[in-house]
Amino acid sequence: MEKIKNLINITDLSEEEIDHLIETADDIIADPVKYQDICAHKKLATLFFEPSTRTRLSFTAAMMELGGNVLGFDQAASSSISKGESVADTIVMASCYADIIAMRHPKEGAPYVGAQYSSVPVINAGDGGHFHPTQTLTDLMTIHRKMGRLGGYTIGLCGDLKFGRTVHSLIDALLRYDDVRYVMISPEELELPDYIKETLTGAGVEWKEVRSLDEAIPELDILYMTRVQKERFFNEEDYIRLKDSFILTRKMLGPAKESLAILHPLPRVNEIAKDVDDDPRACYFYQALMGKYIRMALILYMLDIK
């Protein structure tokens, strides 16, 4: 397979490459000792122009568990950006010091700009509301570990389907796999954008929209929750009327399958009640753990370390 140099969008990776990453991540989980020094003397630069908890920590943990080192910054204020340095110059400078770069930026397309100027591989760690490919890899890894496959199930995507970048990227990725049925669960105000609906229809996959989580739960194998944000509504009345329909509680899981896997990209606010955390079907913290392993596999792949 022809290796990619930078990861900007999940579609930069072929199905074959995703399979390879998942296979490597599985091997890391099975035998972490084998990988503990594999990146010795290699450096990852985490250039986070906006704050992040999970993504930055998981990249840092991933590189440390591979025996490598991490340098960087976690907000623009602590970098020369605050002095007016451009993204391009920051990346050129960082690629002098590191072997690989993970970059988060509030502006859409910034990692693409970075990749044009970098002499080392650049991984997009989130660019505004645009792409977040390592989150999608995390989702795929979790689905693989929980379902044993990446196709052949019914997935419910719930919450803000209009602006939710994780949902859009996940759909892009899952469209490559056979026999995935989609149930889109959202208020009318936050339903999928038309162009994604057209993509689903054009791909000939089975999909439907429902307005209540209760209605959808019994048929789901995977439930992917996202947050319904108050600021997305035009008036507060609509928000108050609808918000509870998209909060998952333990009680609502009564009619759900025993094998259901509940995912959430995190952070969660109140869309999954705390009493769901103890349910064996709750996989969102496990998902965060899988994020570390798949990022380890990605770092190895992009550094061409076998």
Added chain:
Amino acid sequence: MNIDGVNTGYMLDHIEAGKGLAIYSFLKLDQAECTVAIIQRADSTKYGKKDIIKIDGDIPIDCDTLGYMDPNITVNRIKDGKLLEKIHLELPETLTDVIKCRNPRCITSAEQGIEHRFRLTDRKNAKYRCLYCDTEYSEPRGGER
């Protein structure tokens, strides 16, 4: 086709009626030292009405951008009074520094010195998306820059 008045240069034919001045302006023909003529609202068997620009001078013509502005234009290259080449324009696959991304969240709105680059995503409906943020360009194309 009448190429009278052009010895060596171009005749831009089948310009959408009313767009001739915008094309003239885009090509900076007001600064050209050669002879230039604009014919507006000429009869056209193909389109009903059309504009035509005749340029008697071998100046550089950016066919990609011209194709974006009006993909129906035919560029006739003329040398020594004879038709040398007939180029039927089409929408270019990519555009660089022709239109600007209007998305305030796009990196091109914040960072200086980045080329504004777009790719054609829907030829039938002439839709372009920003190469950086994927936002669809939705402004009317006629002469807009």
